[in-house]
Amino acid sequence: MRAELGVLGETTGRVGGREIDLGPARQRAVLAVLLVDAGHAVPLGELVTRVWGDRPPLRAAGTLRSYLSRLRAAMALMGEGGIRRGPGGYLVEIDEAAVDLHRFRDLSARARASGGAASVELYREALALWRGDALAELDTPWAVDVRQRLAAERFAVRLDWHDARLRRGRHAELVAELAALAVAHPLDERVVGQCITALCRSGRQADAFTMYDRIRRRLADEMGADPGPALQQLYQLMLDGEAGAPVDPAADRIDHAPVERETPRQLPSDVPGFVGRAGEIERLDRLLDHAGPDRQPDSAPVVISAVHGTAGIGKTALAVHWAQHAKQHFPDGQLYLNLRGCGPDDPVSAADALETLLRTLGVAPDRVPPGVDERSALLRSRLAARRMLILLDNAGDSDQVRPLLPGNGGLVLVTSRRRLHALSVREGARHIALDLLTVPEALQLLGEAIGQDRVDREPAHAEAVVTACARLPLALRLAAERINRFPDASLAEVVAELTDHRRRLGALTIQDSDDTDLRSVFAWSYTTLEPDAARMFALLGLYPGNGISVSAAAALAGVDPAQARDVLDRLTTVSLLEQRFPERYELHDLLRDFAREQHRADADAAHSRLVAWYVHTAASARAHLSGTPHRMPVTATPPEGVVPMRFTSLQDAVAWFDRERTAIVEVVTTAAAHGHPESGAVLSQLSWNYFYMRGYPQSMIELGEAAVQLAVTTGNAFLEAKCRNGLGVAYGRVEGFEQEIASCQRAFTIFGELGELTEQATALLNTGSAYNRLERFDEGRAILEHAQQLYTRDHNSLYAAFALNNLAESYLGLGRFDEALDRAHRALEALQDGAEQFRLVAVFETIAHIHAMRGDHHSAVQDYRNALDVAHRTETTYLEVSIRAELGKQLMAIGEHDQAIAVWRAATRIPSAGGRDPAVDEIEALLASATVDRAEASGPPHPR
Numbered sequence: 001m002r003a004e005l006g007v008l009g010e011t012t013g014r015v016g017g018r019e020i021d022l023g024p025a026r027q028r029a030v031l032a033v034l035l036v037d038a039g040h041a042v043p044l045g046e047l048v049t050r051v052w053g054d055r056p057p058l059r060a061a062g063t064l065r066s067y068l069s070r071l072r073a074a075m076a077l078m079g080e081g082g083i084r085r086g087p088g089g090y091l092v093e094i095d096e097a098a099v100d101l102h103r104f105r106d107l108s109a110r111a112r113a114s115g116g117a118a119s120v121e122l123y124r125e126a127l128a129l130w131r132g133d134a135l136a137e138l139d140t141p142w143a144v145d146v147r148q149r150l151a152a153e154r155f156a157v158r159l160d161w162h163d164a165r166l167r168r169g170r171h172a173e174l175v176a177e178l179a180a181l182a183v184a185h186p187l188d189e190r191v192v193g194q195c196i197t198a199l200c201r202s203g204r205q206a207d208a209f210t211m212y213d214r215i216r217r218r219l220a221d222e223m224g225a226d227p228g229p230a231l232q233q234l235y236q237l238m239l240d241g242e243a244g245a246p247v248d249p250a251a252d253r254i255d256h257a258p259v260e261r262e263t264p265r266q267l268p269s270d271v272p273g274f275v276g277r278a279g280e281i282e283r284l285d286r287l288l289d290h291a292g293p294d295r296q297p298d299s300a301p302v303v304i305s306a307v308h309g310t311a312g313i314g315k316t317a318l319a320v321h322w323a324q325h326a327k328q329h330f331p332d333g334q335l336y337l338n339l340r341g342c343g344p345d346d347p348v349s350a351a352d353a354l355e356t357l358l359r360t361l362g363v364a365p366d367r368v369p370p371g372v373d374e375r376s377a378l379l380r381s382r383l384a385a386r387r388m389l390i391l392l393d394n395a396g397d398s399d400q401v402r403p404l405l406p407g408n409g410g411l412v413l414v415t416s417r418r419r420l421h422a423l424s425v426r427e428g429a430r431h432i433a434l435d436l437l438t439v440p441e442a443l444q445l446l447g448e449a450i451g452q453d454r455v456d457r458e459p460a461h462a463e464a465v466v467t468a469c470a471r472l473p474l475a476l477r478l479a480a481e482r483i484n485r486f487p488d489a490s491l492a493e494v495v496a497e498l499t500d501h502r503r504r505l506g507a508l509t510i511q512d513s514d515d516t517d518l519r520s521v522f523a524w525s526y527t528t529l530e531p532d533a534a535r536m537f538a539l540l541g542l543y544p545g546n547g548i549s550v551s552a553a554a555a556l557a558g559v560d561p562a563q564a565r566d567v568l569d570r571l572t573t574v575s576l577l578e579q580r581f582p583e584r585y586e587l588h589d590l591l592r593d594f595a596r597e598q599h600r601a602d603a604d605a606a607h608s609r610l611v612a613w614y615v616h617t618a619a620s621a622r623a624h625l626s627g628t629p630h631r632m633p634v635t636a637t638p639p640e641g642v643v644p645m646r647f648t649s650l651q652d653a654v655a656w657f658d659r660e661r662t663a664i665v666e667v668v669t670t671a672a673a674h675g676h677p678e679s680g681a682v683l684s685q686l687s688w689n690y691f692y693m694r695g696y697p698q699s700m701i702e703l704g705e706a707a708v709q710l711a712v713t714t715g716n717a718f719l720e721a722k723c724r725n726g727l728g729v730a731y732g733r734v735e736g737f738e739q740e741i742a743s744c745q746r747a748f749t750i751f752g753e754l755g756e757l758t759e760q761a762t763a764l765l766n767t768g769s770a771y772n773r774l775e776r777f778d779e780g781r782a783i784l785e786h787a788q789q790l791y792t793r794d795h796n797s798l799y800a801a802f803a804l805n806n807l808a809e810s811y812l813g814l815g816r817f818d819e820a821l822d823r824a825h826r827a828l829e830a831l832q833d834g835a836e837q838f839r840l841v842a843v844f845e846t847i848a849h850i851h852a853m854r855g856d857h858h859s860a861v862q863d864y865r866n867a868l869d870v871a872h873r874t875e876t877t878y879l880e881v882s883i884r885a886e887l888g889k890q891l892m893a894i895g896e897h898d899q900a901i902a903v904w905r906a907a908t909r910i911p912s913a914g915g916r917d918p919a920v921d922e923i924e925a926l927l928a929s930a931t932v933d934r935a936e937a938s939g940p941p942h943p944r
Contacts (some may be wrong), residue, residue, distance in 0.1 A: 003078040006100040007032045008150075009131030015078050019434045022074050026051065027067040029137040034083065034092040035099050036135075036146060041088030052464055053140035053652040057920060061413040063928045100149070102130040108157045111164070120168055123161035125463045128641030162194045171201040176270050182211065183272040184448060186218060189231045196234060208238060214583050220803050249300055266336040267391065270324045273448030276441030280307075280432050284322045287411060287430065288329055302406045304427055306395075306414040309434030310575040310591065311342075311521045312474030315415040316393050318434065323413060323807050330389040330410070335360060337404075342417050342524045350403045354379055357404065366537040372403055380407035388411070391724025398422035417525055417575045435578075436471040436588060439463065445473060449480030454491065461491035468498035469508070470588040475518060478508040501593045508590075525574050534598070536567045537576055539606050540587050541595030544670060545663030546583050551645050552663075555613035556606050558641030584659070604675070610641050612681045614660070615645035618686040621653035625689045628798070632682045633719070657690040665699055674714065681710040688726045691839050695878025700730035718759075722749035725763050732770050740770040758799060761790035765799075769806050777813035784810060799828035805843045812850055821850050838874040841867050845883055852886070857893040864890060881907050883917040888926065901930055 002671035005010040013020035022028045033050045034042060042050070048060050049684050057063065068090065072083050096102035104126045134150045135143045165174055178195035185191045192215045199208040212227075212235055219225050225237070225881070237243040287303050308314050327334050335357060339348045348356075354375035355368050361382045369375050383406040387918035395401050395416040401423060405412055414420065414429070423429040437445065443466055447455040455462040465483075483494055497507040509517045526534065528583035539556050540548065548556075554564035571577040578586045587595065616638045621629060624647055637642055647653040657664075664687050671680025684707035691700045704727030711720035728743035748763035764787035771780030784807045791800035804827035811820035817903030824847045831840055848863035864887035871880050884907035891900035904923045 003098050004100070004190065005031075005035055005078075005094070005098055006129075006131065007035050008100045008104065008129055008134050010136045011035075013074065013078055020074055020078055023067070023070055024906070025137040027070060027141075029135070029392070030064065031071050031092070032135050032137065033142075034090060035094070036101065037393045038094050038096055038099055038102060040093050041086050041091040043089035047090060049141060051138070057925075057928075059925075059928055062652060066143050066928070072679050076204050086671075101134070104129045104157075105153075108153075111157075112160065114211070119164045120161070120170075123157060123164055126157055127154070128159060156320050159190055159194065166197055166201075168202075171198040173328075174198045175202055175204075179420070180270060182273070186215065187222070189215065191770040193234050195233050196238070197243065200238060205238065205243075208243070214240070216471065263331075264333040264335055265638045266360070267323050267326075267327060267334045267389075268320050268336060270321050273445065274317060274321045275444040275448060276437050277314070277318050277321075280318060280321055280434065283430075283432055284326070286412075288326065300581070302408055302427075303411045303759050304405070304414065304423065304429040305411070305422045305432060306416060306423055306429045307432045307434055308416050308419045308575060310578075310588070311417060311525055312518065312590075313434045313436070313575075314473040315417075315434055317389055317473065319393065319413050319415050323389055324359055327389060330387050332386040332388045332410075333388040334391070336391045336393065337391045338847045339400055341394050341400060342528070343394065344520070344524065347396045347400065350400060351375065354402075355402055358382065376403040379404065383410060384408070386410065395420065398426075404429070415481050419573050419575075421573075437473060437476075439466060439471065442466040442469070442471040442476060445476050446480060448705075449477060450483045454483075458491045462497050464495045465491060465498060465811070468495065468504060468589075470590045470681060472590055473587065474521065475508050475590055478518065482507065501589070501596070503541050505590070505593050505597070518590065519594065522591060525576055526594070526598070528574070529576075530570070532563075533567050533570050535600065536564070537571055538595055539603070540577075541592055541598065542603060542607055542610070543587075543592075543663075544666030547580075547586050547659070547663075549659070550583050550585075551617075551643065552610065552613055553585070555609045555642045555644075558602075558606070558609055561643060564843075596826075608676065609639065611667060611671065611674070611676045612639050612642045612684070613644055614664065615679050615683050615686065616642065617656070618642060618664070618683055620646050621656050622689055623647075624650045624653035625657075625693065625838070627837070630686060631718075631722075632685055633678065633716070634682060634686075650875060654690065654694075657687065657694075661690075661696070661699070665703055668703050668710070671706075674698045675712040678716065679711040681707040681714065681716075681723055683721055684710075685719070685726065689838075692729065693874070693876040693878060695733075697730055697733035700733065701727070708819035717750050718754055718756070721747040721754070721756075721759065721763075722878070724750070725759070725766060727769075728763075728766050732766070735773075737770045741767055744770070757790050757794035758796050761787040761794070761796070761803070763798065764790065765803055768803075768810070772806065772809050772813060775813060777810045781807060781810035781814070798828060798834045798836070801827045801834070802839060805839075807844055808846050808850070812846070812853065817850060824850060836869065838876040840870045841874070841876050841879055841883075844870060845879060845886075848886070848890075852890055857890045860890040861887065861896075862895065881910055881923070885919045885923050885926070886909075888923070897930065901927065904930075917940075 002015075004012075004014045011022060011032040013022050024033060029051055030047070033047060044061060044064070046054050048064060051064070052060060054803050067824045068083055069358060072535065075082055075092075075094075081091050081092060081098070082088060097106070099155055107122050107126035107129075111119040111126065114122060134147050151419070162174060162178065165171075174194070175198045178191070179218075180197050181191050182188075182195045192211060196208045198206070198213055199211065212231070215231070219227060226232070234243060264299065282304060287305055307319055309315050323334065336347070337353055337356060339353060341347050351372050354372065357379055358368050358375060359365065361379075363378065369378060386409065387405070389411045390406070390412045391411065392401055392404060392412060392414045394911065395418075397416075397418060398420045399422075401412075401414055401420065405427065413715050414423070418432060419433070420429060424431055436442075441454060443462060446462055446466060465479055469479050479494065479498065483489075483491065486493075494507075497505050507518050526537065529537065536553065536557050540553070543552070543556065550561050550565045550568065554561040557564060557567070559567075568577060568579075572585065574578050576587075576591060578588075580586055615634055619630065619632070619634050645656065647656065664683060668680045668684045671677055671683075684703045687703070688700070691703065704723060707723040708720065708727055711723045724743045725747035728740040728747065731737070731743060732740035744763045744766045748760055748767070751759040751763060764783050768784035768787060771777070771783060784803050786805040788800050788807065791797070791803060804823045807825065808820045808822075808824035810929055811817075811823060824843060828840070828843050828847065831837075831843060844863050844867035848860045848867060850861035851857070851863060864883055867883050868880065868887070871877065871883070888900040888903045888907075891897075902928050907923050908920060908927070
């Protein structure tokens, strides 16, 4: 079985169609670098530069040798060549025919040498090897340069392929492809010349002359030049009426059956610069298995696919693009009908649609029956035994489509803003939900529309345009039109307009027609809603996050959750909402802007209900996280119209906070603007345990600073002090220890004035911890002993245990190990069966640290594992990476190298919460060192 290695896309290896694991991205990149220069040595320093650029990591050479060792093993599995080190560096010895890049070059050279009918197939085979951008794993300067050169090679071969097909008289199949290419490369004379040739040979001389005139004027305006000799010669042939003749009169013509004049070819033109949608196109392609040319139309079932999605998402563009490329599978013709199911005009009735289709199929006006059923029956008769593609665009509902369906055979493609459920249940339609473009696809679309050079010059601003347009194709095209009005202006000026949600919809409007006004396009869906759905949609514009739950939406509208779910489902059906997860619905930014513009008299009441829902639900969730009662001013009974969520387990409570985290931050930070300062500060405090346990320090700071200001506004001194104390802990998480001390000392003073002993002690607890982290252990010890005394005076044994654990850290820093271990064990005993079990993570970590410092590595391993067990049980993730870093070191110390490496690798796979954990960098360095040391200890895998 022959091996196949690929660099024209992601780096891959296959044997007999089976994928070979080539390791992580950076390791695959090493192989790609060597494969590009297969058979030639690459010096070690050059290899490092190609793989990492000008900022290689520490011990890059060692890491590289580790990668090469694993790649040798992978290639041995493939039975294909090998990697060796020679005097000039590392090289891969391999049959070049096994590498797609070298096979591409070989096939292209053979195609050019052939020049006959075989060249068409050779070019096609060469271009089919490309799976994406070459060297996809690498973004170093070397890789970017090579990728650009290879892209230029690919483009040149593609144009050679066009010439070969034109020589064989295959101009008809090239017209659409060349027209799109000429739009993308308007000054490329070779591309334009090919397109002009195809147009002339297809009998479209007027279009050909228009295209020539367009490039002549652009060359003059932009470059001060005339068309080159080849293009001028082609123009003369056009004037002489000879451009329509084949370049090679003896060439074989493509084998197509003669086209009858009455065969309908109604598809609209393909969209210039169409991008993305690979997954959807693949799904549509699979429909051809059931409706393609191998099926007998008189026995095959009719295949129906319904593409649905929100306004401006590109439903029609996708349908037309795919239909244009699939039309050769439907030789009996293609029908197109805009049903106007959503828009400013009245929808096309079933009777009118049937008359239009019947007349297209040759039925005389006086032979069209009067009734819908009779017309539908006649349509089925006319379509029987014919293999046709029918594109029904912009359908309003299933009832509008059903009478237009054939009885058997062929394929019907329907687009609609609604999900046509009935069409699926009764006719077996396959549904394709169209989503927003990905960021790379959106950037590609923007580049096609405004010129890739402008996107490349201002990549950050281009991405900001894409984000502001919510990756919605129509919005991107409207933004591009605005950008193209000012070719010398910076994209930054457009970004300023588009990032202001109050101006964004106005900026994305062109007055030519309603089709180019986003407000109008959205309004076509909004104005058809029933009153309760229209009210809910408008209120959703008030929601601060993205991804609203049924329960939150119910509170926003003041209805029960069952009613809310029904309304949300109806909004989803008409594509004004997306449901990506059970119980959660999303509204993209542009639709949110439109929703905000729909004035609601009860907006203030709705926002009050929403904030109350968050406060009461957070209080319920916090009870499972902490186990200790809170002292926040929360009323026992929620206001009317608010049904807060209740939780049965810690896991459910944490999962709710995970889903609502960003929304909670937004509710708190905007609480003052909406007139709810106390509720905002309270919500911050009720959520504090979650953000502490999960490790979101920046969110804690953002919440804490907003909450302090809100509490000051209310004049509630106790609430202010609680917020300052919590904020201090957040500062400490990002090593702002002086800020932590100042904030906690201010809280201590306020609590002292209020006579709150336990709260004073907690402020001292946090202050003492800050001194420990500043390595001022004696000062920290004194403060923490004071905190323990206050807790004891207030009969709070649980919190006194917290102070004991922090005291243990002070004694550890002072080198008094016995006293440190005594305090930590006393803390552990007090906390074992108490509330706030998540605190045990820190206690076990302290005990393990003490054992490690004393050289008792086996005990340290056990207690680090105890800390991880508690962390998993209590969903406390913020310390997990650092604990695994230390656990691995202790395992190394007792000779358990494999276990240590496994622990470290598991740590690198832990999802990041509040940004990249600094411990990950240390772990990656430890892994690289451990792996290289073990590889060197075992000797090289092959003699050198």
